[in-house]
Amino acid sequence: MGIKEMLSLARVPSIFLLGLVYVTYVLIGGVVFWKLEGDLGDKDIRLLLLNKNRLLMTYTCLNQEGLEAVAQVVQDASKVGLSLKGNHTTDGFWKFTSSALFAATVVTTIGYGNMSPSSTAGQIFCVFFALFGIPLNLVVLNRVGKYMLVIERNISDFLEGKTRQRICTRFFVHLVSYLSGAALFFTVPMIVFQLHEGWTYSQAIYYCFITLSTIGFGDFVADNNPDKVYPEWYSILMATWIFFGLAWLALLINHSIDILERLNTHFKQQWGRQRQEELSGGAKADDRDTQVEEEDGIERPPITQ
Missing domain, CATH: 1.10.287.70 (Helix Hairpins)
Incomplete structure (x- = not known):
C-alpha cells in the first residue's frame, strides 16, 4: 500500500476524532451550564412558588383559576407589546x-x-x-x-x-x-x-x-x-x-x-512526513537485512594454506 493510500485512509479516523471533539465540547458545555445555572434554577422555582402562595394568601378572592387567567393576560400582553403599567x-x-x-x-x-x-x-x-x-x-x-x-x-x-x-x-x-x-x-x-x-x-x-x-x-x-x-x-x-x-x-x-x-x-503534513520517514527507514532496514542474508547465502571458496 502506497503513502497516498495510507493518508487517504487516515482521513476516516480524523473525522471520528473531530466528531469526538465536537461531542465532548458540547457535553462539557452542558456540564458547565448545569453547574452554573442548575442551582439558580431550583432557587428561582422555589422563590416563584413562595411568591405564588403569598399572592394567593394576600388576595383571597383570587383562586388557582384566576391566577392562571392573570398569567395568561400577562403572557398575551407581552406578545403584543402592551404595558401593564398603563393602557x-x-x-x-x-x-x-x-x-x-x-x-x-x-x-x-x-x-x-x-x-x-x-x-x-x-x-x-x-x-x-x-x-x-x-x-x-x-x-x-x-x-x-x-x-x-x-x-x-x-x-x-x-x-x-x-x-x-x-x-x-x-x-x-x-x-x-x-x-x-x-x-x-x-x-x-x-x-x-x-x-x-x-x-x-x-x-x-x-x-x-x-x-x-x-x-x-x-x-x-x-x-x-x-x-x-x-x-x-x-x-x-x-x-x-x-x-x-x-x-x-x-x-x-x-x-x-x-x-x-x-x-x-500543517499537522497532517507533519504526520505524513513522519510516517513516510518511518516507512522509508523500515524499508532501508529490510534492504540491509536482505543484503546480509544474501551475503550469508553466498558460497565462499575454501581457504587454502
Whole structure:
C-alpha cells in the first residue's frame, strides 16, 4: 500500500476524532451550564412558588383559576407589546420600522421570539419570506464580507510596499481590523444599549454577541420595552448594526476557520512526513537485512594454506 493510500485512509479516523471533539465540547458545555445555572434554577422555582402562595394568601378572592387567567393576560400582553403599567403599547410595535426590523431578524435567523405573526396570512407569508430571504441574506453577507476582506488586503498590500515587512504588516492589519470591528460592533452598541435600555454592561455585551451570532435567545431584546419611548432612529440603527455586524462576525469566523484548516493541514503534513520517514527507514532496514542474508547465502571458496 502506497503513502497516498495510507493518508487517504487516515482521513476516516480524523473525522471520528473531530466528531469526538465536537461531542465532548458540547457535553462539557452542558456540564458547565448545569453547574452554573442548575442551582439558580431550583432557587428561582422555589422563590416563584413562595411568591405564588403569598399572592394567593394576600388576595383571597383570587383562586388557582384566576391566577392562571392573570398569567395568561400577562403572557398575551407581552406578545403584543402592551404595558401593564398603563393602557398603551410600546411605541413602534408592528409599525413600519419595527416590522422591517422583525423582517431582518427573520432572514438573519436570529428569531428573538418577542414578535411573531399571529394571522394565518402573516404566518404563511413568513414561511415563504424566510424560504427565499435566508439564502439571499447569506449571499449578500458573503459578498459584503468579501468586500471587507478586499479592503483589508488592499491596505495590507499598500503597507507591505512601504515597509517591506510582509508577516508583521499582515498581523498588524488583521489586529487593527479585529479591534476596530470589536469597538464598532460591540463596545459602541454596548454603551448605546446601556443608555437606552437600562441594561448593565455585561447584559449589553451578552445581547450583542447573542444577536450577531444569530443565537437569539430573546431574553434581552432591544427596542421592545413598552414602558420606554425610543427615538425614531433607534430601529434604523438596530437594523444597520445587525446587518454589518453579521457581515463582520462572519468574516471573523471565516478567518478562524481558515486558521484552523491551516493548522489541520500543517499537522497532517507533519504526520505524513513522519510516517513516510518511518516507512522509508523500515524499508532501508529490510534492504540491509536482505543484503546480509544474501551475503550469508553466498558460497565462499575454501581457504587454502
